Amino acid sequence: MTAPDPEAPEAPTAARSRAKDRSPWNWLLFIPIVVPLIPAFFNGDSPRLFGFPRFYWLQLAWILLGVTTTTVVYQMTKKKRGGGR
Amino acid sequence: MWRDHLTEIIVFSALFLLVSAMGFVAARWRAPKDMAHLDEWGLGGRNFGGWITWFLVGGDLYTAYTFVAVPALMFGAGAAGFFAVPYTIVIYPMVFLVLCRLWSVSHRHGFVTPADFVRRRFDSPVLALLIAITGIVATMPYIALQLVGIEAVLKTMGVTGESALARHLPIIIAFAILAAYTYQSGLRAPALIAFVKDSLIYIVILVAVLYLPYKLGGWGSIFDAADAKFAASANPNDGVLLNANNQLQYVTLAFGSALALFLYPHSITGVLASRNRDVIKRNMSALPAYSLLLGLIALLGFMAIAAGVKPLPGAKEGSVDSNTVVPVLFDQQFPDWFAGVAYAAIGIGALVPAAIMSIAAANLFTRNIYKEYLKRDASPAQEANVSKITSLVVKVGAVACIVFLDPQFSIDLQLIGGVIILQTLPAVALGLYTRWFHRGALIAGWAAGMGLGMWMLYQIPNAATGRKHFGGSAFPLADFGFDTKKTIYVGIVAVLVNLAVAALVTLALRAGKVPDGVDGTEPDDYFVDESDPRVTPGPERDADSAREPVA
Numbered sequence: 001m002t003a004p005d006p007e008a009p010e011a012p013t014a015a016r017s018r019a020k021d022r023s024p025w026n027w028l029l030f031i032p033i034v035v036p037l038i039p040a041f042f043n044g045d046s047p048r049l050f051g052f053p054r055f056y057w058l059q060l061a062w063i064l065l066g067v068t069t070t071t072v073v074y075q076m077t078k079k080k081r082g083g084g085r
Numbered sequence: 086m087w088r089d090h091l092t093e094i095i096v097f098s099a100l101f102l103l104v105s106a107m108g109f110v111a112a113r114w115r116a117p118k119d120m121a122h123l124d125e126w127g128l129g130g131r132n133f134g135g136w137i138t139w140f141l142v143g144g145d146l147y148t149a150y151t152f153v154a155v156p157a158l159m160f161g162a163g164a165a166g167f168f169a170v171p172y173t174i175v176i177y178p179m180v181f182l183v184l185c186r187l188w189s190v191s192h193r194h195g196f197v198t199p200a201d202f203v204r205r206r207f208d209s210p211v212l213a214l215l216i217a218i219t220g221i222v223a224t225m226p227y228i229a230l231q232l233v234g235i236e237a238v239l240k241t242m243g244v245t246g247e248s249a250l251a252r253h254l255p256i257i258i259a260f261a262i263l264a265a266y267t268y269q270s271g272l273r274a275p276a277l278i279a280f281v282k283d284s285l286i287y288i289v290i291l292v293a294v295l296y297l298p299y300k301l302g303g304w305g306s307i308f309d310a311a312d313a314k315f316a317a318s319a320n321p322n323d324g325v326l327l328n329a330n331n332q333l334q335y336v337t338l339a340f341g342s343a344l345a346l347f348l349y350p351h352s353i354t355g356v357l358a359s360r361n362r363d364v365i366k367r368n369m370s371a372l373p374a375y376s377l378l379l380g381l382i383a384l385l386g387f388m389a390i391a392a393g394v395k396p397l398p399g400a401k402e403g404s405v406d407s408n409t410v411v412p413v414l415f416d417q418q419f420p421d422w423f424a425g426v427a428y429a430a431i432g433i434g435a436l437v438p439a440a441i442m443s444i445a446a447a448n449l450f451t452r453n454i455y456k457e458y459l460k461r462d463a464s465p466a467q468e469a470n471v472s473k474i475t476s477l478v479v480k481v482g483a484v485a486c487i488v489f490l491d492p493q494f495s496i497d498l499q500l501i502g503g504v505i506i507l508q509t510l511p512a513v514a515l516g517l518y519t520r521w522f523h524r525g526a527l528i529a530g531w532a533a534g535m536g537l538g539m540w541m542l543y544q545i546p547n548a549a550t551g552r553k554h555f556g557g558s559a560f561p562l563a564d565f566g567f568d569t570k571k572t573i574y575v576g577i578v579a580v581l582v583n584l585a586v587a588a589l590v591t592l593a594l595r596a597g598k599v600p601d602g603v604d605g606t607e608p609d610d611y612f613v614d615e616s617d618p619r620v621t622p623g624p625e626r627d628a629d630s631a632r633e634p635v636a
Contacts, residue, residue: 029178036171037340039332045325051304055326059170060380063373066174070181070370078363 025076032066090242093416096425097242097432100285101259104278104433108266111273121466123197126271126473127448128358131192135364135371137276141441142355142368143375144279146173146346148227149234149435150499152286152382157407159386160394163315163323165331167383168339173376176343177369184347184369185362186517186611192357193610198445199353199513200453206516208602209524210457215531216509217453220350223506224446226498227349228483231435231442232256233408233492238428240397241412253488259432260439264480267440268473272358275440282437285430287378293388293427294381297418301391307384310391325387330570334559337574345507345576348514350445351438361615382411389414439483447475497555501542504558504576508534511580511587517611520604526590534583541575 035041042058049057115130124131133141151169158166187202196202200220204213235256239245245252266274298304308325315324322331346352359365389410396413399406412431415424451472456463463471486494512527522530544564547556559572594601 026182029181032178033175036174037336039327039336043327043332048305051298051306051308053308053325055164056167056308056380056384059167059174060377062171062174063376063380066177066376067370067373070178070366073181074366074370078366 023073023077025073028069028073032062032069035065036062090416090421092421093242093425093428094244096422097238097428100281100426100429101432104281104436105262105266107277107281108263108270108274108436111266111277112270114270114273114277121469123448123451123465123468123472124195126469127197127444127451128354129272129276131358132360133276133358133364134360135367138355138359138364138368139371140279140283141272141276141358141437142352143372144275144282144434144437145351145355145441146372146438147375147379148231148438149431150227150230151379152431152434153234153237153408153411154230155379155383156386156389157396157410159383160389160396160410161323161386161407162320163311163325164327165322165335166386167380168335168342169383170376170380171336172339172342172346173379174373175340176346177372179343180347181366181369183514183517184356184365187353188356188359188362188365189613190517190606190610193613194606197357198350198449198452199348199509200449203512203516204453204457205605206520207512207522207524207527208605209528212512212524212528212531213453214457215528216512217449219505219509219531220449221446223502224350224442225479225482226486226496226502227351228439228442228446228479229486229492230496230499231439232260232483232487233496234435235259235432236487236492237406237408238412238431240406241409241416242428253484256487257484259436260480260484263436263440264443264477267443267476267480271473272354272441272444275437275444276358278433278440279437282430282433285426286434289423289427289430290378290381292423293385293415297385297388297392297414300418301388307387307391311387314390331559331572333562334572334574337577338558341507341574341576341580342503344510344514344580345503348506348509350449351442354441354445354448363614385411385414392417439480443476443479443483444472446479447472450475500555500558501539504538504542504579505535507576507580508538508583511584521591522587523591523594523599523601525594525599526587529590530583530585530587533586534579537582538575538579541578545575 036059042055044055045053047054052060115132119125155166155169160166187199190196190202194201194205196205198217198220200213200217203216204210207213239255244255270277298307301307301310312325322328327335347356356365359368392414394410394413394417396405396407397409398404412428415427419427451468455471456468460467508531511522511530515522516527541560542558543554545556545558545560546553558575560575560578562569562571562573
């Protein structure tokens with residue numbers, strides 16, 4: 001945005017780093033934000049799993065959903081950067 | 086009576102002394118050449134890698150109070166207490182990208198606190214001061230609550246006394262030791278201790294979730310026991326499932342708490358201490374391991390029901406201290422030595438967040454009040470010194486809160502703390518993405534959100550404790566004139582009003598052509614990473630910041 005940076009040696013890094021943050025993969029992050037906040041999915045007793053009502057095992061299972069999503073987004077957005085270095 | 090718990094007390098004390106020694110040694114761990122700099126004392130050199138950050142931030146966010154209070158809530162109210170699980174799931178994808186931007190801009194400009202960022206971004210010392218004060222006020226009761234966690238353990242071990250002083254002496258000693266090593270080692274102390282704390286907690290909880298259900302007849306009968314207890318109680322809003330009226334509260338509380346968590350100064354301190362953006366992103370995938378732990382800990386509340394635990398009496402005649410539910414459960418079910426280990430895990434678990442919180446509050450004072458208003462030309466060494474002394478003052482204040490005031494007061498304040506820290510969202514979190522909001526409008530929005538939030542909290546009674554005000558965070562929508570029994574989390578309503586006011590006032594101020602200051606950051610600042618030459622670690626940054634306005 002401001003003046004002399006394009007000529008400076010670090011400019012390419014900066015330009016690439018901007019691209020780093022933008023990725024369609026980032027939209028995936030909405031899934032583990034929205035899904036755990038819908039009570040209709042988890043607010044019930046059956047089916048039970050190891051004695052846990054659905055309310056408890058399903059909400060614990062969403063931890064996996066969150067971990068998987070952030071890991072996928074991290075790995076997919078990291079590759080681009082790997083090429084840049 | 087404490088003699089019955091001698092083994093527990095010995096194990097607890099031994100582990101406590103071990104981590105205290107580690108706290109003092111931590112000053113030499115990854116030691117810098119010059120400790121007299123806020124980046125070193127207050128942010129551990131800004132150089133923590135993935136594992137240290139994981140232990141540090143995990144130990145910071147999942148506090149001893151959480152480990153005691155969440156199962157206590159499950160014990161008392163059932164499903165509603167499980168909000169802590171979705172809360173700590175949605176937070177990480179939500180801040181995955183936001184924290185990276187904050188990390189980049191902070192490392193580019195040498196920011197130590199969120200208020201530092203707001204000061205530069207919006208060119209408004211007043212807004213920065215409000216953010217700093219909000220952060221300090223929200224953090225103080227949180228520190229005091231860590232003491233409540235330790236106290237619950239001490240009480241169960243029978244370490245109590247007749248006079249107020251005798252009762253509180255162990256806590257005063259514990260905090261004096263904590264204050265001393267935090268003073269000496271800064272953020273390195275909790276970072277090192279967090280390894281021990283978290284390892285202990287993981288061991289205790291793994292044993293608890295495997296061994297206790299076996300003793301109590303399996304998970305199915307644990308849930309059935311809880312169901313039977315709630316079915317028999319008069320309260321319509323408890324139960325092992327949510328009902329139609331508290332679902333909205335459950336979801337908005339989880340979402341609102343998630344929005345608030347990374348606005349707390351101590352969370353940001355942990356994040357800024359990491360080495361690069363990759364460390365943060367990897368941690369967003371790894372930290373949910375603690376959420377699983379928290380979910381299992383929450384279920385200890387139901388195990389306590391199945392085991393027929395009776396919480397110890399509270400400070401007032403006829404009341405019970407529900408925070409003792411988990412310690413009493415351990416005392417009944419575990420052999421003495423292992424109960425001692427479990428207590429140590431909770432006790433040490435209080436020290437890590439208390440240390441980080443006091444460091445964060447001290448940094449806010451130093452950077453945004455002392456340097457801004459009292460001594461503009463403070464050197465880095467002076468800054469570090471002021472921060473160290475402030476951290477002592479903060480801890481004395483926290484201990485005084487517990488010794489001289491009803492602990493319930495700290496619990497109320499912490500409830501308020503979550504709502505007020507959320508009011509910094511437009512300036513800090515949205516500010517990382519847009520400078521559309523006018524600085525005056527952000528101040529107006531903050532004031533509106535704070536006012537409304539406090540009013541709503543004041544209106545909420547608590548039937549269980551017989552209190553008329555500040556009885557919880559579930560606001561009945563009927564009070565807004567809606568014809569419903571549903572309740573909603575106060576913080577969400579307050580922050581929405583905050584945003585609406587900020588947007589409207591922005592339009593008005595823009596129309597009136599009111600000056601809006603100069604943005605001291607550039608778009609690229611939000612993406613720089615460790616390898617970028619403009620991100621200068623530690624002491625060299627001073628040369629770079631010469632081009633930035635000094636005052």
